Amino acid sequence: MNYRFHNLIGAPYRGGNAIVANNTHLISPVGNRISVTDLIKSETITLPCQFSSNVSRIAASPDGTFLFAVDDNNRCLFINLRRRVILHRISFKRPVTALKFSPDGAFIAVGTGKLLQIWRSPGFRKEFFPFELVRTFADCDNKVKALDWSPDSNYVVVGSKDLTARLFSVKKLSKVYKKPFLFVGHRDSVVGAFFGIDKNSNRACKVYTITRDCYIFSWVYNEGKIDDLEGGDSEPPSPGTPEQIPDRDGEGNLEGGANGIVKKRKTFSGKDGDFDEECGHFLDRGKWRLSRKDSFNQVGAKLTACDYHRGLDLVVVGFSNGVFGLYQMPDFVCLHFLSISREKITTAVFNDIGNWLTFGCARLGQLLVWEWRSESYILKQQGHYYDVNCLAYSPDSQLLATGASDNKVKVWTVSSGFCFVTFSEHTNTVTALHFMANNHCLLSASLDGTIRAWDLFRYRNFRTFTTPSSRQFVSLAADQSGEVICAGTQDSFEIFVWSMKTGRLLDVLSGHEGPVHELMFSPTNAILASSSWDKTVRLWDVFEGKGAVETFPHTHDVLTLVYRPDGKQLACSTLDGQIHFWDPIDGLLMYTIEGRRDISGGRLMTDRRSAANSSTGKHFTTLCYSADGSYILAGGSSKYICMYDVADQVLLRRFQITHNLSLDGVLDFLNSKNMTEAGPLNLIDDDNSDEEDGVDKQTRGNLGYDLPGSMPNHGRPIIQTTCLRIAPTGRTWAASTTEGVLIYSMDESFIFDPTDLDIDVTPGAVDAALSEDQPSRALILSLRLNEDTLIKKCIFAVSPIDIPAVAATIPFRYLQRLIEAFADLLESCPSLEFILRWSQELCKAHGHYIQQNSRSLLPALKSLQKAITRLHQDLADTCSSNEYLLRYLCSTGSKK
Known part of the structure; x- marks a missing residue:
């Protein structure tokens, strides 16, 4: 829970x-x-x-x-x-197209529509409305596309879609409003505007503007004679002389009085409460001139991303054809010019030092970090282009494999969230995955008619299983020994059986009259269970060759099935939204869960009926038992994942996988004001043909993404869960959804059982027991409190010679919590031998109880096994790399 x-x-x-x-x-x-x-x-x-x-x-x-x-x-x-x-x-009232903090962190510049707004950064202040709007500039004639702060945080340069860039002063130098300086001469929208500095004076004296038609303009600042705020008269007016000038503030409102008379016109030598004289030189009072104009020479391409590093005076640009360039300014010397993608680059950015470049391609889901000096990759990650169809956890819970409709299989490290290998030999959608028990082999099934075995040591496809005639495989299973591989088809309704060692086709199991969408071997014997759209679940004795030994009929199509970890129960979901639980040994229906109302929720934009009255999507397409078999997770074409208690058949919890309104099926009730005569307002394509704003409209096929013109959804993704898998440790579970693969883990916060506490069970009592040299009593008190830091403190307070005596006094009810603490300590604690000694003595003292209650203790034991396996692999690699050095040291020691 x-x-x-x-x-x-x-x-x-x-x-x-x-x-x-x-x-x-x-x-x-x-x-x-x-x-x-x-x-x-x-x-x-x-x-x-x-x-x-x-x-x-x-x-x-x-x-x-x-x-x-x-x-x-x-x-x-x-x-x-x-x-x-x-x-x-x-x-905000308008779309935000540019956003940046000031260098001192005090302000935030926001480009929203045609406006440039300067907000005071709220920081840690606790206020009723922490955001304070400082200034608003409404001088741009079209959307603000880019902005940059000067190093002293006093000026902002803004690039706009109106083919100009403007220089704004954030602080009010006087009550007289002066229009911003304009940088003109561009022939396309300005997508980048940056301040450059003079390395000698460390002042902002350059401005670079980059346009969408692949040009860069270099502007240089010349300090001229500053006469007055208007820059017109050669001599300043006499102090105190009233002048009839219309005065405007930053928002363009008249100031000074009803007739617009300003009592005093101030010069730069005068004092102004709104201006700090130490803020630097006045960039909007001198003259700017165009020093040079350079072209990136990309015919037929558009500039889509750019960034500037002020310290190194470098400019990086990305284009719509997947090419990027790195240039040394102000001489415009090309340092690198490479192609990294076939799609357009949507973001390009420097790190603070300037040695790493980050590029992103939204259409490919690609993100990479490149070190330009050594020309090497720091990071190269790419997600699946289409939705993920299937998941599989490795037996030690450290790896997670994903297969998708982009024909690729990816293997991720769960702890880091990184993909370390991608297999792309399949030529059609990957539909099923299975990890072998040895943890080094992964099986994948595809609609291309092949079952492939992947070696996770050498990262290669070492065996391919095929059939005499091409079939589309949608399900996959392997027995516990790893000798037999089975796959179900959706076109011939057959189950094929191969030998893992030889790759030879052993048998073809016939009997189903519909696509076989799920296969699973019993965890305790060699019985294979299969579910099909022909409204049956069949059990097969694969090794004896007896064919179907049992058939469980249903009233609706069976969508998926799963065995309980102990093999004594079988759960399957049907098209009418029910989950049926069978006893596979006696062949009896144990109980049924009605889940139509639990999974219902979310109305599509194209639905004519409300979510409550609609019959579509109210069924579970994927099931997964917990590690101890006490509860089951169920998901389908809905924004919810349901958790049921198996024994009581009650809904324990519903996980809402997303609140993203950009997806279809998230809202329970549609707003009638968004419905027009032409259909839902969100589905009407009113965009123009100009594609300069961010990413192109993406149209995806299969699993929620519709190809253009095929359906009225116009590429709008539909939220759903395609696969659920729980880790063998029971601490985490994964769900493949339209949003990606969501990982949920156990809450590690402080949780205690109130019935296990009394007035004497306190942290002070634990410390007192430790000071009185009573480690057994202290450990039991800390386990009753269930506070992680106290439990670990008491574990280390026990001397190695006292471990057997203390382990024998631990009550049975605290064994699971203690084993979880050992597993957690092995992840970060250097005292490996000490923790292993604890684990050994605990198994010796309570082995009989652990064996009898293996089902409830299985998640904790799996976590401990995972930690020990990881440490064993690390030590084995270290020892193997130092093998020859150790031999040399031993030989030299014996000679001496």
Whole structure:
């Protein structure tokens, strides 16, 4: 029950801008979530907060503490990155196209529509409305496309779709409003505008503007004689002389009085309360001239992404043809010019030092970090282009394999969230995956008519299983010994059996009259269970060759099945939304769960009926037992994943996999104001042919993504769960959804049992028992409190010679919690021999109880086994690499 969202894998990047915080943390949008990748540790984590739609723009504070992110619905979240919590929320009236913190972190510049707004950064202040709008500039004639701050945080240069760039002064130098300086001469929209600095004076004296038609303009600042704020008269007016000038503030409103008379006109030598004289030189009072104009020479391509590193004076640009260029300014010397993709580059950014370049391609879901000096990849990640169809956990729970409709099989490390190998030999959709018991072999089934075996040591396809005539495989299973491989088809309704060692076809099991969409061997014997759309579940004795030994009839099509881990129960879901539980030994129906109302929810834009009255999608397409078999997870064409208690047949919890309104099927009730005569407003394609705004409209096929013109959904993805798998340790489970592969893990927060506490069970009592040299009593008290830090403290307080005596006094009810603590300690504790000694003595003292209650203790024992296996592999690799050095040291020691 304590599962919480942990991570999202499968699509590192889908659009928007990526940024690098603290020089090593890559932050990128992933749908309506945000992913943070540690480039040093090679780990990625997804923030638990969700947006109401896909994230479009993000910006991080200079110290990397805060994140300012906006989604497609113009709703913004202000997030504390270190604590991963939402601090503040705000909504904008227009789409946000540019976003950036000032170098001092005090302000946030936001380009929303034609406006440039300067907001004061809220920080950690607790206020009723923490966002304060400082200034608003409404001088642009079209959308703001890019912006940049000057190093002193006093000026902002803005590039616009109106073919100009403008220089704005953030602080009011006087009550007299002066129009911003215009950089003109561009022939296309300005997609990048950056300040350059003079390395001698460390002042901003250059501006680079980059246009969509692949040109870069270099502007140089010349300090001229500053006469007055208007820059017209040669001599300043006398102090105190009233002048009849219309005065406007930053919002364009008249000031000074009813007739617009200003009492005093101030010069730069005068004092102004709104201006700090130490803020630097006045960039909007001198003259700017165009020093040079250079072309990137990309005929037929558009410039889609760019960034500038102020310290190194480097410019990186990405184009719509997948090519990027790195140039040294101001001489415009090309350092690198390479092609990294066939699709357009949607983001390109430097890290703080400037040695790493980050590129993103939203159409391919690709994100890579490249070190341009050594010309090597720091990070290269790419998610599945289409939705994930199937999942499989490795026996030690460290690896997760995914197969998708893009014909690829990817293997991910669960702890880091990184994909370390991709197999692309399949020529059609991958429909099923299975890890062999030895943990080094992965099987995959595909609609291309092949079953492939992959070697996870050498990363190659070492065996391929085929049939005499081509078939489309949709299900896959292997027995516990790994000798037999079985696959079910959707066209011939047969089950094929091969030998794993020889690859020879052994048998063809016939009897089903519909597609065989699920196969699974019993965990305790060699009985194979199959489910089919012919409304039956059949049990087969594969080794004896007796054919179907049992048939379980149903009233509706059977969609999927799963064995309980102990093999004494079989669960299957049918098209009428029910889950049936069978006793496979006696062949009796034990009980049934009615799940139609539990999984219903979410109305498609094209639905004519409400979600409550619609009959489509109200069934489970994937099932998964927990590690101990006490509860079952079920998912389908819905935004919910249901968790049921098997013994009591009750719904324990519903997990809503997303709140992303960019997907179809998330809203329970549609708003009637969005319905027009031409259909739903969200499905009407009113975009023009101009594609300069971000990513092109993506049209995907299969599993929720419709090809253009095939259905009225116009490529709008539909939320659903295609596969559920729980890790053998029972601590995590994964769900392949339209949003990607969601990883849920157990909540590690402090949880205690109130019935196990009394007035004497306190942390002070634990410390007192330790001071009185009573380690057994202290350990039991800490287990009753169930506080992780106290349990680990008491474990290490026991001397090695006292471990057998203390282990024998542990009550049975605390064994699972103690084993979980050992597994957690092995992940980070250097005292390997000490923990192994504890585990050994615990098994000696309570072996009989552990054997009798293996079902309830299985998740904890699997976690311990996983930790020990990982350490064994690390030590084995270290020893094998030092083998010859150890031999040399031993030989030299014996000679001496």
